[in-house]
Amino acid sequence: MCYRIGQGYDVHPLAAGRSFYLGGILIPHSKGAVGHSDADVLIHAIGDALLGAIAIGDLGTHFPDNDPQYKGIDSKVLLQKIVELLQENHYQIVNIDSTVTLQRPKIALFILEMRKVLSQTMHINMAQLSIKATTTEHLGFEGREEGLSATAIVLVKKT
Numbered sequence: 246m247c248y249r250i251g252q253g254y255d256v257h258p259l260a261a262g263r264s265f266y267l268g269g270i271l272i273p274h275s276k277g278a279v280g281h282s283d284a285d286v287l288i289h290a291i292g293d294a295l296l297g298a299i300a301i302g303d304l305g306t307h308f309p310d311n312d313p314q315y316k317g318i319d320s321k322v323l324l325q326k327i328v329e330l331l332q333e334n335h336y337q338i339v340n341i342d343s344t345v346t347l348q349r350p351k352i353a354l355f356i357l358e359m360r361k362v363l364s365q366t367m368h369i370n371m372a373q374l375s376i377k378a379t380t381t382e383h384l385g386f387e388g389r390e391e392g393l394s395a396t397a398i399v400l401v402k403k404t
């Protein structure tokens with residue numbers, strides 16, 4: 246099997262007074278995502294998609310959220326480990342497409358920086374990583390700004 250695809254989905258609640266980490270960078274906002282790690286919903290969706298592509302479990306099995314070593318951890322460290330797992334299994338990333346769903350803040354101005362940082366983390370070119378953003382027109386938990394979600398689809402190739 247030469248090519249495989251994977252998909253990932255993640256949700257985190259938003260709370261006032263938390264740092265808002267998304268796509269590997271810190272974004273100024275009055276709220277931040279809540280979670281055991283830095284709660285970076287985009288990295289978690291991408292990580293789950295990569296693990297899913299080669300059917301080796303999910304984020305929770307590799308990095309349990311009750312393990313103190315992952316408390317407050319920079320999710321880029323987890324993503325690096327996942328890319329190492331891919332390499333150990335003789336797969337490389339072809340491309341990644343992702344969507345972050347949130348009402349606020351507007352993240353369009355930060356997407357280039359996220360792509361830069363995360364493509365470096367995964368040792369790929371920026372052209373291999375797409376990050377998009379959408380709102381839900383005030384519908385649902387994202388629209389009420391109670392939380393945010395992200396989805397990712399990846400294609401990987403046997404090396």
Ligand SMILES: [Zn+2]
Nearest residue numbers: 255285286289
């Ligand atoms: Zn998560």
